Amino acid sequence: xxxxxxxxxxxxxxxxxxxxxxxxxxxxxxxxxxxKEQEVVTGKKAVGAAASVPGSGNKPQxxxxxxxxxxxxxxxxxxxxxxxxxxxxxxxxxxxxxxEPGIGKSTLSLxxxxxxxxxxxxxxxxxxxxxxxxxxxxxLGGDASNCLIYSExxxxxxxxxxxxxxxxxxxxxxxxxxxxxxxDSSAGSVSQIKEVAAQLLRFAKASGIPVILIGHITKEGTIxxxxxxxxxxxxxxxxxxENRGAYRVLRSIKNRFGSTSELAVFEMTGTGLKxxxxxxxxxxxxxxxxxxxxxxxxxxxxxxxxxxxVQALVSSAVYGTAQRSATxxxxxxxxxxxxxxxxxxxxxxAQKDVFLNMAGxxxxxxxxxxxxxxxxxxxxxxxxxxPQDVCFAGEVGLSGEIRPVSQASRRATEAxxxxxxxxxxxxxxxxxxxxxxxxxxxxxxxxALVRALFK
Numbered sequence: 001x002x003x004x005x006x007x008x009x010x011x012x013x014x015x016x017x018x019x020x021x022x023x024x025x026x027x028x029x030x031x032x033x034x035x036k037e038q039e040v041v042t043g044k045k046a047v048g049a050a051a052s053v054p055g056s057g058n059k060p061q062x063x064x065x066x067x068x069x070x071x072x073x074x075x076x077x078x079x080x081x082x083x084x085x086x087x088x089x090x091x092x093x094x095x096x097x098x099x100e101p102g103i104g105k106s107t108l109s110l111x112x113x114x115x116x117x118x119x120x121x122x123x124x125x126x127x128x129x130x131x132x133x134x135x136x137x138x139x140l141g142g143d144a145s146n147c148l149i150y151s152e153x154x155x156x157x158x159x160x161x162x163x164x165x166x167x168x169x170x171x172x173x174x175x176x177x178x179x180x181x182x183x184d185s186s187a188g189s190v191s192q193i194k195e196v197a198a199q200l201l202r203f204a205k206a207s208g209i210p211v212i213l214i215g216h217i218t219k220e221g222t223i224x225x226x227x228x229x230x231x232x233x234x235x236x237x238x239x240x241x242e243n244r245g246a247y248r249v250l251r252s253i254k255n256r257f258g259s260t261s262e263l264a265v266f267e268m269t270g271t272g273l274k275x276x277x278x279x280x281x282x283x284x285x286x287x288x289x290x291x292x293x294x295x296x297x298x299x300x301x302x303x304x305x306x307x308x309x310v311q312a313l314v315s316s317a318v319y320g321t322a323q324r325s326a327t328x329x330x331x332x333x334x335x336x337x338x339x340x341x342x343x344x345x346x347x348x349x350a351q352k353d354v355f356l357n358m359a360g361x362x363x364x365x366x367x368x369x370x371x372x373x374x375x376x377x378x379x380x381x382x383x384x385x386x387p388q389d390v391c392f393a394g395e396v397g398l399s400g401e402i403r404p405v406s407q408a409s410r411r412a413t414e415a416x417x418x419x420x421x422x423x424x425x426x427x428x429x430x431x432x433x434x435x436x437x438x439x440x441x442x443x444x445x446x447x448a449l450v451r452a453l454f455k
Contacts, residue, residue, distance in 0.1 A: 008037060010036065010038070011036050011189075012029060012036075013034045013035075013036050019035070036189075036190065038185055039185070071090045072091045073086075073090055074088050074090075074168065074169065074210065075116070076112045076119075077115040080264035080265070080277070081108075081112070081250070083262060084250060084252055084264045085255070085258060087258070089169070090234070092204050092205050092210060093204065093211075093234040094211050094213060094233045094235075095211070095213065095233065095236075095237065096229070097109065097214055097215065097238075098237070098238045099238060099240075100217055104248050105174075105214050105239060106127075106173055108250075108272075108273050109123075109173060110171075111140055111272050112171070113147040113169065114140055114143060114144055115142050117142075117144075117145055119146065119168040120168045121146065121147045121171065122148045122162055122165060123148065123149050123173070124150050124151075124152060124171065124172045125150070125173050126151070126153040126173065126177030126178055127177055129151055130151050139271065140271060140272040148167065153177050154181065155178055155180045155181075155199055155200075156181055158172070159199065159203055162207075163207070166207075168209070169210055170204075170212070171212045171214070172211065174214040174216060175196055176188040176193065176215065180196060180199065194232075197232045197233065198232060201233070215229070230253075237250055237251070237252055238250070238253050241361055246267050246360065247276070247282070247360045247362060248267075248268060249263055249264070250263065250264040261302035262302050262303060262304065279308075280305075280307045280414060280417075281418065282360070284307055284309060289385070292379045292385045292386075293313055293314070293376055293379050294312075294376060294379070294385075295310045295373075295376040295379065296310070296388075296390070296391040296415075297369040297372035298391050298392065298412070298415050299364065299366045300407055300411055305411050305413075305414040307418060308360060308362060308364075309358075309360075310356070310357075310369060310372045310376045311357040311358075311359060311376065312373070312376035312380045313353075313380055314352050314353070314354050314380040314381040315353050316352055316353070322349075322351055322354070323355075324353075325353075325355045325356065326356040326357075327356065328361065328362055333370075334354070337373055340398060340446070344399060345400060347378070347381065349377070354377060356373065367405070368393045368394060368405040370396040371394035371402060371424060372393075374396060375392055378454070382454065384454055386453065389420050389421040390422045391422075391423050392425075393405055393408060393412075393424070393425050394425055394429075396446070402426040402443050402445060402449065403428070404426040404429040405426070409431050409435060411423070416435055416438035417437075422438065422439045422440075423438055423439075424449065424452070424453070425442055426443070426444070427448075428444075429442065
């Protein structure tokens with residue numbers, strides 16, 4: 001009979017691969033300083049996900065004979081979350097929700113059962129006591145008559161309780177606090193996270209009960225734990241936004257049952273997260289006319305178009321060295337756009353401070369907002385206000401040309417719906433159907449843009 005022995009292994013916290021010695025860089029994923037030391041017990045019977053299980057007895061069958069009926073879905077009482085998941089959460093699916101501390105993961109996960117009293121929900125908390133969850137539920141409001149709160153971190157006890165009460169939905173907060181008795185390591189370690197996720201996946205598939213799993217993220221913005229965690233689950237949702245800002249964006253990173261080109265916008269209020277069904281009306285200017293340095297960009301995030309305000313401030317450098325600061329925008333791209341303005345269009349900005357801000361606390365990565373950024377900078381530099389009924393959608397190249405962006409028709413249609421009268425786009429933009437109710441101004445490069453806008 002084999003005896004148990006303890007040995008030391010090194011796990012990569014990024015991809016989950018294990019090695020017998022420490023290495024500065026993981027050979028599998030290439031990450032630096034991602035190795036974590038851990039003691040494991042060998043020579044004993046494998047448990048959990050590593051256990052040897054017999055086959056299911058299924059036989060191979062032709063793909064053409066497989067039924068393609070739609071999956072059974074359950075509405076969570078939140079139209080935005082249901083749309084993000086593809087029409088509701090699929091029975092037997094495992095959903096992972098990640099985000100920074102304080103951004104609203106636990107708030108949203110508790111709001112779902114409170115606003116869906118028709119669903120019997122088992123809410124498992126490993127970070128808070130039952131009284132703490134009750135206090136938050138009282139603040140959020142809603143119907144808590146069908147929501148069961150269970151404070152536990154042992155997976156065996158959690159799964160046994162879930163099988164006994166047979167809920168319609170199970171929420172686990174969070175994966176880093178759960179532990180399996182068969183794994184000899186502390187909660188939150190690589191092996192524990194892998195085993196907890198594997199057990200929850202087997203439970204969800206066998207019982208048909210959907211499970212929402214809350215996960216922390218690292219300082220780099222990725223979900224903490226091994227990368228294999230994201231491969232195990234069916235859906236990965238991630239919160240984005242500034243903790244001090246009012247708005248939160250819930251983005252679909254992975255979805256086996258729907259599109260990953262969807263996002264949901266929420267506003268953090270005193271009574272929880274409020275859905276923003278029409279984000280364009282929330283993010284457009286809320287100030288008087290005649291202010292320079294503000295423009296509107298028609299952005300497309302995933303499949304959802306909306307408009308938001310870009311704010312810029314240009315002033316003479318006080319300390320001799322010009323400052324470049326951007327909030328919600330890549331400062332390296334801002335430096336590139338300023339260099340294009342100076343080299344290709346002759347605007348002298350090298351000795352001026354430039355500050356850029358994306359209103360609403362959103363993080364913008366769509367290159368279509370390049371045109372709005374340049375116009376906001378020029379507007380502040382000239383102290384010339386841009387009319388509030390004008391918006392922009394275009395990418396700026398290194399030679400100063402205005403490049404077309406994808407789905408320009410949808411951007412223009414959204415701008416017309418909100419009430420804008422003109423939209424500036426690239427002269428190479430082709431519309432499938434001419435937008436109604438808005439004038440399209442096509443410009444080829446930055447000099448043409450300046451002549452058309454600041455005439």
